[in-house]
Amino acid sequence: MLYEMIGIVRPGNLAEVKEYAPRPLRTQHYSLLAPSTGLAFPPIPRSLPMPLYALRIxxxxxxxxxxxxxxxxxVDNxxxxxxxxxxSKAQQLHHNGHYFCMRYDASTETQHAVKNTMSxxxxxxxxxxxxxxxxxxETLSKFGQVNWLNSAR
Structure with missing residues (x-):
């Protein structure tokens, strides 16, 4: 099934959370690959289209x-x-949020796991x-980019 997840992340500096503090970079590129997963993601350049705190989520x-x-x-930023x-979330009041959208194909069990992880x-x-x-x-081929300027008409 094709799912679309829209998430709102608290904006701010990633270093405010101790366990997620960024380490000094040794190369021009860095990878956010977790060593235990074995999944390969391409290296991400320093000029990120999405801030690091949102990208890790x-x-x-x-x-x-x-x-x-x-x-x-x-994945859209x-x-x-x-x-x-x-x-209010985690005993904090939030007035602004960093929005992202991710479209993915997965089973219903995976969708529930993603939902639980995000919550x-x-x-x-x-x-x-x-x-x-x-x-x-034929239904899936109709989906594309959202036309924000003309969607209100």
């Missing part, structure tokens, strides 16, 4: 999908926006997953 969800035989279709209302992470303010289509080729 996306990579955790992506590794979970890949480990269980799924395929990641796209929507940036930092004001939340529709103040949200347990204290850096994630809110996340939701939606099943796209009915798993037929």
């Amino acid at each position: 996306v990579l955790a969800a992506g590794q979970l999908v890949l480990r269980q035989g799924g395929v990641i279709r796209s 929507w940036g930092i926006f004001a939340l529709p209302r103040t949200i 347990l992470d204290p850096r994630v303010i809110r996340s939701t997953s939606v099943k796209l289509g009915d798993n037929k080729l």
